[in-house]
Amino acid sequence: MPLQHDYRPTKWEDVRGNKTTVSALRTAIEREAKYRPHVFLITGEAGLGKTTLARLIRDTLKCDEMNYRIIEPGAGGVEMVRELKRTVRLKPMGKCPVRIWHIEECHRLTSGAQEDLLTLLEEPPDHAYFTFATTELGKLKTAFLRRCHVCELKPLLDKEQSDLLSKIWNELFENADEFPEGLEDVLLLNSMGSPGLMLKLLDEVIDLDMDAMATEIEQKAAEQSEAIYLCRALIKKDPWKDIAKIIAGLKQEPESIRRVVLGYAQSVLLKGNNAQAAMVLMSFRAPLYDIGKPGLTLACYESIA
Secondary structure (H helix, E strand, O other), rough: OOOOHHOOOOOOHOOOOHHHHHHHHHHHHHOOHHHHHOOOEOOOOHHHHOHHHHHHHHHHOOOOOOHHHEEOOOOOHHHHHHHHHHHOOOOOOOOOOEEEEEEEOOOOOOHHHHHHHHHHHHHOOOOOEEEEEEEEHOOOOOOHOOOOOOEEEOOOOOOHHHHHHHHHHHHHHHOOOOOOOOHHHHHHHHOOOOOOHHHHHHHHHHHHHHHHHHHHHHHHHHHHHHHHHHHHHHHHHHHHHHHHOOOOOOOOOHHHHHHOOOOOOOHHHHOOOOHHHHHHHHHHOOOOOOHHHHHHHHHHHHOOO
């Protein structure tokens, strides 16, 4: 199995980072049933643990596979909402006490689909629970968010990533020396606080010799996120024509890219005095939910001007 699956936490105590957020979620899900929220929204960049927390909610509620459904909205989620309304009042199968619907990428729900869900989320049946996951919190309506227990995951600190990396390295190679310091820096920088991405990158290079690992990690990180190319160009203050070409080819949501850039620049700055990293952080302070790609373009230009 890939490392990111082998080392996925199976207990609340094993979750790395976001301690206050995770503790609040655990407290909510362990309440007496009549006081427990039925709708949970877990948000954060890829690889921060959204699926892991959804599974911990499932396990805490003692929901089995027969009563656990994973859904990805198609066509704006209209048919998904219809199905939920048709089936949500059906009792759990077998002796399971609950039914859980886990909806991935819920920001794909249209405004109309979100509105159609409001009544159901306001007063769900006692046995029905929902976990929503998204990387695009800004696309969800305020009325939808008010009906959710929101759990917002932040990238891990370098120390948290480093501790996890050391633990895994020692388990994989019992008699090995400490993880090579230079290679660790490359891995932490390019995973940008995402334990899932860090383990995926390590898994893909772990059979290479040490000299080849660092180069391969940088290449594979760039393949994982097109925004990485932009991050590197901004930190190096590449010519504007080169940066403009990168921006023109970006397909990720501008706000998602902004968070990647912030994480990358923060990692660079924490490793040493880097005025350009500080300038990038300053230029990318404002969210891009409303202004979108024009705002992204302006932030890029200001950061190298």
